Amino acid sequence: MSRIRKLEEAVEDLFGRGMMHGTMHLSIGQEASPTGVCMALDITDQITSTHRGHGHCVAKGADLMRMVAELLGKENGYCGGRGGSMHIADVETGNLGANGIVGGGIPIAIGAALASKMMKKGTIAVSFFGDGAMNEGAFHEAANLAAIWKLPVVLVCENNKYGMSSSTELAFAIDHLSERGLGYGIPGYTVDGNDVVAVYEATEAAVKRAKAGEGPTLLEFVTYRWKGHSRSDKNLYRTKEEIDEWKKKDPILFFEHVVRGKGLLTEDEIAEVHAQATSQVIAAVNEATKGKPADPATLLDAVFKQVNS
Numbered sequence: 491m492s493r494i495r496k497l498e499e500a501v502e503d504l505f506g507r508g509m510m511h512g513t514m515h516l517s518i519g520q521e522a523s524p525t526g527v528c529m530a531l532d533i534t535d536q537i538t539s540t541h542r543g544h545g546h547c548v549a550k551g552a553d554l555m556r557m558v559a560e561l562l563g564k565e566n567g568y569c570g571g572r573g574g575s576m577h578i579a580d581v582e583t584g585n586l587g588a589n590g591i592v593g594g595g596i597p598i599a600i601g602a603a604l605a606s607k608m609m610k611k612g613t614i615a616v617s618f619f620g621d622g623a624m625n626e627g628a629f630h631e632a633a634n635l636a637a638i639w640k641l642p643v644v645l646v647c648e649n650n651k652y653g654m655s656s657s658t659e660l661a662f663a664i665d666h667l668s669e670r671g672l673g674y675g676i677p678g679y680t681v682d683g684n685d686v687v688a689v690y691e692a693t694e695a696a697v698k699r700a701k702a703g704e705g706p707t708l709l710e711f712v713t714y715r716w717k718g719h720s721r722s723d724k725n726l727y728r729t730k731e732e733i734d735e736w737k738k739k740d741p742i743l744f745f746e747h748v749v750r751g752k753g754l755l756t757e758d759e760i761a762e763v764h765a766q767a768t769s770q771v772i773a774a775v776n777e778a779t780k781g782k783p784a785d786p787a788t789l790l791d792a793v794f795k796q797v798n799s
């Protein structure tokens with residue numbers, strides 16, 4: 491969680507200094523869901539991510555330097571600098587890709603789960619998506635197929651309360667978005683998305699169910715994004731008081747409180763975790779900035795996989 495937070499703080503700084511291309515979306519405040527979910531997965535299990543996907547990439551094991559290089563449009567980035575913030579894929583760690591199309595990753599995860607089932611690979615797929623994506627047609631079609639084919643997939647809704655400026659209260663007529671699973675025959679659970687242990691436990695149970703051939707689970711992790719939707723967001727649709735209230739529920743501070751209370755880590759050990767995360771991020775940024783900028787002359791290279799016939 492600390493590594494995700496420090497990376498995103500660094501990304502915000504790089505963007506502010508005009509070093510990044512395109513846009514980017516920060517998930518500061520939401521670190522418990524990628525962390526808790528990916529802790530319950532094997533490296534061979536696959537994920538699909540969203541436009542707000544830096545945390546998912548880090549939690550699934552991406553290399554920080556290659557991530558930053560991608561954000562800076564460098565050749566040594568994950569997609570040769572062509573993808574930027576919203577399109578980081580790292581197939582080796584099972585990350586099938588972030589996706590700028592809201593809801594776009596859900597059918598891809600369903601396809602990966604179908605392939606796993608047909609090829610008897612024993613792996614599962616997890617699709618991360620926001621509350622806004624649950625009102626996309628792609629979600630409904632994918633959920634139905636996952637249910638009727640009993641696919642090994644976990645549908646993870648990170649309900650951070652807003653889809654751009656639309657609150658969930660405005661966009662849904664139900665209180666718990668996990669209820670959406672019931673109409674498809676998919677069990678759904680709403681969980682505190684700022685409690686990493688609760689996220690892990692809920693995911694572990696869903697993964698077990700998927701691996702046992704019992705089909706999909708829908709998990710709603712209730713959380714909050716501290717920052718605006720993207721850089722152009724002036725936060726006119728919510729109050730400073732609301733943001734401050736959620737900052738008090740910081741998933742990192744909450745977890746520190748838990749481990750301190752149980753005597754699992756000392757103050758020095760907690761400080762060491764944060765110090766390590768900071769130095770890893772600094773090293774990644776320093777190394778990535780040395781990379782060669784992607785060359786516009788080879789723009790179409792590395793966009794599709796080359797197959798030699």
Ligand SMILES: Cc1ncc(C[n+]2csc(CCOP(=O)(O)OP(=O)(O)O)c2C)c(N)n1
Nearest residue numbers: 542590591592620621622623650652653654
């Ligand atoms: C199919 C599609 N429709 C609209 C957009 C524009 N758009 C980008 S992000 C976003 C909001 C998504 O909200 P949510 O799924 O809740 O994710 P969050 O931003 O809260 O993480 C929208 C409408 C898009 N990228 N793709």
